[in-house]
Amino acid sequence: MKRVIAVWLGVAGMAFAGKLTFPEPVKELKAGPDETKVKVDFPFTNSTDKTVVVKETVGDCSCTSIEISGGKTAYEPGESGVIRLNFDIGAAVGKVEKGASIWVDGDPKDAPSQRLTMKVDIPVLVEMEPKTLKWHVGQEMEAKTIKFQMHGDKPIHIKSVTPSTENFIQELKTIEDGRSYELVVTPKNLKSKALSIFRVETDCEVSKHRTQQVFAVVSPPVAK
Amino acid sequence: MNAAVQLLMVVGLAAAGAGGTYFAKGPPVRTLVCDPATLKPGEICLEQVQEPVVWIDARPRKDWQSNGLPGSILWNLDGAEDAAAFEAEAMQKLFENPKAVVYCSNEDCGVSQQVAEKIRKLDPDFDVKALRGGWQALKDAGRIKDSSGTP
Numbered sequence: 001m002k003r004v005i006a007v008w009l010g011v012a013g014m015a016f017a018g019k020l021t022f023p024e025p026v027k028e029l030k031a032g033p034d035e036t037k038v039k040v041d042f043p044f045t046n047s048t049d050k051t052v053v054v055k056e057t058v059g060d061c062s063c064t065s066i067e068i069s070g071g072k073t074a075y076e077p078g079e080s081g082v083i084r085l086n087f088d089i090g091a092a093v094g095k096v097e098k099g100a101s102i103w104v105d106g107d108p109k110d111a112p113s114q115r116l117t118m119k120v121d122i123p124v125l126v127e128m129e130p131k132t133l134k135w136h137v138g139q140e141m142e143a144k145t146i147k148f149q150m151h152g153d154k155p156i157h158i159k160s161v162t163p164s165t166e167n168f169i170q171e172l173k174t175i176e177d178g179r180s181y182e183l184v185v186t187p188k189n190l191k192s193k194a195l196s197i198f199r200v201e202t203d204c205e206v207s208k209h210r211t212q213q214v215f216a217v218v219s220p221p222v223a224k
Numbered sequence: 225m226n227a228a229v230q231l232l233m234v235v236g237l238a239a240a241g242a243g244g245t246y247f248a249k250g251p252p253v254r255t256l257v258c259d260p261a262t263l264k265p266g267e268i269c270l271e272q273v274q275e276p277v278v279w280i281d282a283r284p285r286k287d288w289q290s291n292g293l294p295g296s297i298l299w300n301l302d303g304a305e306d307a308a309a310f311e312a313e314a315m316q317k318l319f320e321n322p323k324a325v326v327y328c329s330n331e332d333c334g335v336s337q338q339v340a341e342k343i344r345k346l347d348p349d350f351d352v353k354a355l356r357g358g359w360q361a362l363k364d365a366g367r368i369k370d371s372s373g374t375p
Contacts, residue, residue, distance in 0.1 A: 060335060062284050063303035090303020097338065098301075110330070132315075132347045195319045197312050213308050215315055215346065219322075 021047040028119040046075040056103040063088040125209040132215040148181040167194040194218040268353035278324040327355040
């Protein structure tokens with residue numbers, strides 16, 4: 001009976017053995033403000049006693065691409081390789097998480113055996129708070145303010161603010177030239193719902209930070 | 225009886241049992257089961273969604289165009305997309321109905337939670353949830369006819 005158990009454990013061990021071992025499946029990095037692409041390498045080792053073949057790799061979006069060391073997909077026991085995850089940053093800012101799913105031979109279609117994740121911190125050069133100004137129909141009229149803080153080495157100036165509708169009155173105040181601004185917004189009336197999208201044009205040298213948008217909303221009365 | 229024969233008997237009995245169960249009960253149910261007790265903060269089960277809501281597809285554009293939920297709008301985190309346009313369209317929809325449910329491909333994609341977080345930053349009063357099980361849950365519920373999709 002002991003031999004039966006030993007054979008059984010051996011078979012089960014082979015069936016459920018780990019596949020590719022990644023010491024660091026999650027990695028964090030910081031991107032420069034004008035960087036358009038970043039890449040992260042994920043080293044791995046075949047820690048099983050049989051050849052493992054990488055069958056498929058799928059990134060989270062079309063902004064990611066995946067490379068395997070030299071295009072090699074089959075790894076002998078003990079052999080190591082690297083999977084590189086490339087991320088096209090595009091217009092993304094702030095903390096962004098991107099990943100890839102890795103299928104090796106024997107993985108079910110809906111269950112990749114490995115997930116790789118990169119956490120990228122992309123500097124915010126134009127910070128706006130709040131993003132949306134809000135009033136309710138019937139409330140007392142008051143002006144509200146969005147604060148702009150410019151970050152980075154060089155000053156960033158607001159060149160223009162263009163609303164999508166005529167429902168609000170806006171005034172741009174310079175608090176510190178190239179560093180700090182306030183957009184003061186007042187609804188023309190609070191009798192009905194209204195929405196306006198304000199496009200804020202700056203002279204930021206990094207194109208993806210150049211145009212921003214904020215919102216002003218008059219919502220229905222709050223239910224009592 | 226040697227060990228190999230005993231092993232074969234064990235495997236054979238197990239296979240016979242499995243086959244009998246399959247014959248009697250049919251194939252295993254593969255649809256997702258969403259237990260509200262296991263939801264993470266900000267998630268919702270499809271059965272809990274009280275329509276009308278603004279449906280937001282967080283998958284790649286080609287998937288949304290191919291088999292997105294009818295009436296849904298697109299907001300993904302693809303760097304090649306116009307994030308400001310997504311934001312403006314979502315704002316206009318949520319201005320009319322401040323309840324939204326975001327879905328991505330499946331249980332593991334995680335993008336829906338990130339998009340939901342971006343929507344909450346637009347206005348903390350928006351009631352926005354990420355759909356547990358994503359597009360796959362909608363498909364299993366018969367809300368989507370096309371069988372293709374990102375794995």
